[in-house]
Structures are given as structure tokens and as C-alpha cells.
Amino acid sequence: MRRTWTYPAFVCLILMVLALSACGTTTTTNNQGNSSTTSNSDPTQFNASKQYSINFWEAFATGANKTALAALTKQYTDQHPNVKINLQAYDSYTTLQTKLNAAIAAKNPPAIAQVYENWAVQYKQNDNIVSLQPYISGKNGLSSMEMSDFYPALLKDGQIDGQQYMMPFNKSDEVLYYNADVLKKMNITPPTNLNELIQDLGKVTKSDGSQWGLSLTPSVDEWSILYKALGGKDFVSSDGQKVAFTQDSNKTYAKGALDALAPLVKSGVVHVTKQYAWQNDFASQKSVFAISTVASYSFLAASIKGAFAFNEAAIPAGPGGQYTVLYGTNLSLFKGVSDDTRAVAWDYLKFLISKDSNTTFVQKTGYLPIRQSVYNSETMNAYYAKFPARKVGSQQINNAFVASFLPGWQKCRDEISNDFTSVLNGQSSSDAALSKMEQQCNDGLTQ
CATH class of the missing domain: 3.40.190.10 (Periplasmic binding protein-like II)
Structure with a gap:
């Protein structure tokens, strides 16, 4: 039997539609069962009593x-x-x-x-x-x-x-931490370029092995700073499909960044550590310099407990300029x-x-x-x-960089850190390490 609408029922239906339309937006349910609003709503609003x-x-x-x-x-x-x-x-x-x-x-x-x-x-x-x-x-x-x-x-x-x-x-960004008491005693000012840094590391190293210049847990970030400071440009090609640090003149700077500290490790001027062991070396005054982010300050202060004065300086510049990594x-x-x-x-x-x-x-x-x-x-x-050296990190912001935002760069970061460490420890040549870095990074970028 065909259903017919009476006039009162029809009027009621129209009034209901108009009332719903006057409410503005409606709510829907997304595929996870959560409330979702239309684009006309304000996403910052919520029920203050809920x-x-x-x-x-x-x-x-x-x-x-x-x-x-x-x-x-x-x-x-x-x-x-x-x-x-x-x-x-x-x-x-x-x-x-x-x-x-x-x-x-x-x-x-x-x-x-x-x-x-x-x-x-x-x-x-x-x-x-x-x-x-x-x-x-x-x-x-x-x-x-x-x-x-x-x-x-x-x-x-x-x-x-x-x-x-x-x-x-x-x-945060990376800075150079230094034992201010040792530098003052030896009449050394904080280094501003890589040549000065290398010289100062040698000066503060003791021949009996009780104190060395720098404790460092190597990572892709220290390598990338050296790469940029020496003159390197991009890390990844413009299409994001392969690395750029092995192309043209960049290859010379990439290799130089791997080699720069290796002789100092061999001679005992630089001590290679794992994870946060560099903090223990610095706090116990076994090392005079350390490289880490400004975020390490509170951890160092808690360990040192006023036993000596320590400060921060900008990462020393190279011929390509002064750089630091944004963390x-x-x-x-x-x-x-x-x-x-x-x-x-x-x-x-x-x-x-x-x-x-x-x-x-x-x-x-x-x-x-x-x-x-x-x-x-x-x-x-x-x-x-009160803490003038704490300004250093902020003063470097314009020189801070992130090598790449690409998801595949994570695999590259891990590979470079491992290869950089191998070169410093004398377990790999820089040529072999660079070749491996290129292959593994390209694989990561194209996945």
C-alpha cells in the first residue's frame, strides 16, 4: 500500500530540517569511532567542564x-x-x-x-x-x-x-665544553678555529696518560659539523634519492671530516668513548674538552658539583665557516x-x-x-x-643546521656514526668508510 503524507506531518518534517540546518555544522564519526567536526569548526575549542x-x-x-x-x-x-x-x-x-x-x-x-x-x-x-x-x-x-x-x-x-x-x-645545538680552570692555569683562551682546537688539545694532554684533550662519543653530528666546516655543502641530492656528500668536491670534505681527528685518537690526545662515558671523563677531569649539546649542561653541573669551573664555547670554525647541529x-x-x-x-x-x-x-x-x-x-x-657562557648556544642558532628531514636519513645517521667511529679507532680507512656510507645511505633514501 502506498504511504501518503498528511499536511501536518509534512510541515513538521520541514521544520525539523530547517532547525537542523540552522545549527550550522554537524558531527561525524571517523574510522576509529572518534568525534570529528567539519572544516567550519574551530579545532582549538573544547568543553571546559568536561x-x-x-x-x-x-x-x-x-x-x-x-x-x-x-x-x-x-x-x-x-x-x-x-x-x-x-x-x-x-x-x-x-x-x-x-x-x-x-x-x-x-x-x-x-x-x-x-x-x-x-x-x-x-x-x-x-x-x-x-x-x-x-x-x-x-x-x-x-x-x-x-x-x-x-x-x-x-x-x-x-x-x-x-x-x-x-x-x-x-x-639545542652542539657546543664545545671546556675546563675553565685548566685553561686559565695554562693561559689558554678557548679555541675559535679548528687549527687552534687541535693545538690546544695537544697542549693539555699529559704524557703519562692521566689527562687527555678531548673525550668524544663519535656520531654523525660531529662528522657533519666537520664536513660543513671544511667546506662541504649538501648532504642529500635535491631529489632526495641519493647522498650529495660523495659528489664532486664534497667528497674531499667528507673524507677530510672522517680523517681529521683520527691521528689525535692514535696519539692519545682524543679519547673515544661510548654513549655518555664522555661525561664521566669530563666531570672527573680526565678530559679538558668535550663536545655535546647545550642540554648536557645540567647533567655536567650535577656531576661536577662545583669542583671546577667549566664553560661553553662555540664549535670552532673551519675554512668553510662556523657550524653546529640543531638538536x-x-x-x-x-x-x-x-x-x-x-x-x-x-x-x-x-x-x-x-x-x-x-x-x-x-x-x-x-x-x-x-x-x-x-x-x-x-x-x-x-x-x-650569572652564567655568561650559557648564551653561546643561542648565539649559534643562525649557524645551526639539520642535515636532512627525509625519513631515510635515519638509516644514514646510524651508518655514518658507525663508520666515523671505525675510522677514529683505526678499524677502517676513510676511503672504505666513505664508500660504505654512500652505499648504505643511498639504500636508505630509496626505500
Whole structure:
């Protein structure tokens, strides 16, 4: 039997449709059963009376980093009693990456996490993280004045294809640590170029083997700084398919970077260590110099406990210029959580990178200021007056670089670190190491 509509029923239907249309946007459900809003909604808005539990995965498992992050997080949750921040600390960035990849595969990622640039590129390619542009421009976003307060180089570091997918957090760069008491006693000023560094390492080394110039855990980063300082240019070809450090004149500089310190290791001037053993050597005054990031400052200070004065200097320059590697992670927001949960995660992210939070974080940990207003603030000026060498890292920001954002570069990083170490220990020639670096890196880049 054919169904017919009565006039009152028809009128009611029309009124219902009009009422729904007047509501503006509608909600849908994504493929993981989470609430999702249309593009007309503001992604930064959330229900302030609702209880939220935010998972933040990070790698601050010990020391001043852990303490500083925990204190800032408590400050945030005290101000937002409806929000619980679950700090999931892993023992290393390698572990963090492994756990993130597994959680993404299981469709159970955290709302927010520390990420390196090449991780984020892969996550973006697989649609695992969100662009931060809509959050930045939202009602609870960041004004153009606030965005211009961040160091341009650090903002650019967080961009993929011209869009902001990461915001800077714990950024650092490599510096030269030195025992100021020893240098003062021997009337040596901190070296400013590689020739001076090599000479000074020899001067402070004792013939009985009780003290050497430099303790170093070799990595791709020290090699890449030497490569750039000697005159090397790009690390990867413009199409991202092969390495550039073995092409044309770059090959000479790449080989030179492998060879530069090898004779000093052989003569006992440079001591090759593993992992963080260089910190023990420096703190116990077995080595006079060390190369690491500014983030190592708090760990060294805790070990040295005022036994001697130590300072930082810029990495000495070479004929190609003065360079340092930009270290540290950024913050990204992940898909796979509800929109309002991610909005709260954004609010927490904003808090962590605010001027006040970053000022506290820098002083407690030794990381770089990520905002120019922090560096120029009265609070930091007073801090730098007390610890003048702490300004060095920030003064090098314009000379800091990241070799490559490509996901395949991770395999290259591991290979170069191993080959660099083999050359320093006399287990491989620089020619053989460079050939292996090229082959393994190209394989990684094309996967």
C-alpha cells in the first residue's frame, strides 16, 4: 500500500530540517569511532567542564629535564583541574620512536608527543599527525605577533611542505665544553678555529696518560659539523634519492671530516668513548674538552658539583665557516584521538611553549630559548649575567643546521656514526668508510 503524507506531518518534517540546518555544522564519526567536526569548526575549542585525560609521550626519563617537565605540567593541571596529563617518559628517543610507531599501527597513539623532523615527515606522509595551521589560527591559537616571537629558524624546522606540523620545544645545538680552570692555569683562551682546537688539545694532554684533550662519543653530528666546516655543502641530492656528500668536491670534505681527528685518537690526545662515558671523563677531569649539546649542561653541573669551573664555547670554525647541529625535538599532535582531546593537547602544547614556561624550562634544563622575547627578557639577562657562557648556544642558532628531514636519513645517521667511529679507532680507512656510507645511505633514501 502506498504511504501518503498528511499536511501536518509534512510541515513538521520541514521544520525539523530547517532547525537542523540552522545549527550550522554537524558531527561525524571517523574510522576509529572518534568525534570529528567539519572544516567550519574551530579545532582549538573544547568543553571546559568536561574531564580530559591527555597522553604525552616524551623522552625525559631522568634528571633536570624530567623534573622541569613535571613541574610545568603540574602548573598546567593546577590551572586546569579538569585535565589530567599523563607523562609517559621513555629512556631514549629511539625507544620513543619505536613505541610511537607501534601505537600508530595499533591505532592507539598519544594525543601529543616529542618528534624529530624526519619522524614527522613520515607521520605526515602516512596521515598520522595533523597540520597545526588550523590550531594556530583558531580562537585559542597564536597571534601573528606571537608567531613572529619564535626564532624563524626554529619555526622553519617545524614545517613540512610549507605548513607548520611541529612547534619547537626542547631545542639545542652542539657546543664545545671546556675546563675553565685548566685553561686559565695554562693561559689558554678557548679555541675559535679548528687549527687552534687541535693545538690546544695537544697542549693539555699529559704524557703519562692521566689527562687527555678531548673525550668524544663519535656520531654523525660531529662528522657533519666537520664536513660543513671544511667546506662541504649538501648532504642529500635535491631529489632526495641519493647522498650529495660523495659528489664532486664534497667528497674531499667528507673524507677530510672522517680523517681529521683520527691521528689525535692514535696519539692519545682524543679519547673515544661510548654513549655518555664522555661525561664521566669530563666531570672527573680526565678530559679538558668535550663536545655535546647545550642540554648536557645540567647533567655536567650535577656531576661536577662545583669542583671546577667549566664553560661553553662555540664549535670552532673551519675554512668553510662556523657550524653546529640543531638538536632536540618538536611537538606534534596526532590523529586517532577525539577532536576535543586534541584541542586540550593543543592548549597544553601552547602552555609549554609560552614565554613564561620556556623561560623556566631554559633555566632548569639548559636548552635553548625558542622565543626571542625569552632570550631578551630581564629574567634571562640576569641568568646570563650569572652564567655568561650559557648564551653561546643561542648565539649559534643562525649557524645551526639539520642535515636532512627525509625519513631515510635515519638509516644514514646510524651508518655514518658507525663508520666515523671505525675510522677514529683505526678499524677502517676513510676511503672504505666513505664508500660504505654512500652505499648504505643511498639504500636508505630509496626505500
